[in-house]
Amino acid sequence: MLNSEPYCFVFYICRYILKTIVLGQMLSLFICGTAVTSQYLAEQFQVNTPMFQSFINYSLLLLVYTTMLAFRTGNDSLLQILKQRWWKYLLLGLADVEANYMIVKAYQYTTLTSVQLLDCFGIPVLMALSWFILRARYKLIHFIAVAVCLLGVGTMVGADILAGRQDTEGSDVVIGDVLVLLGASLYAISNVSEEYIVKNLSRVEFLGMVGLFGTIISGLQLIALRSICPVYVWAVQLHASSD
Known part of the structure; x- marks a missing residue:
């Protein structure tokens, strides 16, 4: 048998x-x-509501997972987590919120194709962070793939700049590409932190704390942007009328 x-x-x-x-x-x-x-x-x-879109996502996480943490007791309770690691989750929430904001904001300046391709820049950043933080080790083929990825990113940025100059929108395209690259780097920080927390602590803790601090940060930033935008528009109109 x-x-x-x-x-x-x-x-x-x-x-x-x-x-x-x-x-x-x-x-x-x-x-x-x-x-x-x-x-x-x-x-x-x-x-163009990048922060409001993120605020909705974090609010839903807050409603589900932060509520689950609130009903826990012992060392896994919401209060104990805040006492021990609140500042770490504050930084993580800030990185995650700004990454979402920059990526969604980039759609106002550049194309969908550019955003999706340039978002791959997060891969080499993530590998570098994983090497030092998670002690991950990679083979030669991985580094070759990263080199190809970076070559593609550079080619895409150059193509966007040339195409933007022909369409007299060069500065806008560059702004969009830079936003994507910054957002991808912040996403890498968030993803490495997520892997560490999920493997060593718990998935519910990560989602609950990101939901809590993400809602607070995105809410404050949403209020700030809504307050600044009317002032900016008024200043532009005043400057135009004076000319």
């Missing part, structure tokens, strides 16, 4: 790999949907 244990092990590994691939593709599909709708709102309806 054949031993079934090796076959069970192989089946488990294949199922795990397949599950990982499917979940990754679903995540990519959702990200693509967010990108397309953000670009559509910015171009067709002139709806």
Whole structure:
């Protein structure tokens, strides 16, 4: 009679790999949907609300996962987590909020294709952070892939600059590309922190604390932007009238 244990092990590994691939593709599909709708709102309806979009996401996380933490007791309770690690989650929330804001804001200046391709700049940044923080180690093929990624990023930025100059929108395109690169770098910081917290603490703690601090930071920034924009418009109109 054949031993079934090796076959069970192989089946488990294949199922795990397949599950990982499917979940990754679903995540990519959702990200693509967010990108397309953000670009559509910015171009067709002139709806430029990057901070408000992020505020809704963080509010939903707050409603679900922070509430779950609030009902916990012991060392995993919301109060204990805030006492021990509040400043770390404050920095993490700030990085995550600004990454979302910059990426969505970039759709006002550059194209959907540029945003999606330049967003890959987060891969080499993430690998560098993982090397020092998570002690991850990579092979030569990984570094070659990163070099190709950086070459593609440089080519895309150069192509955007040349195309923008021909369309007399060079400065706007550059602003959009810079926003994407900064946002991708902040996303890398957030993703490395997420992996560390999920593996060493818990998924609920990460989502709950990001929801809490993300809602606070994005809410304050939303209020600040709504207060500054009318003043800026008034100053521009005043300057135009004086000329």
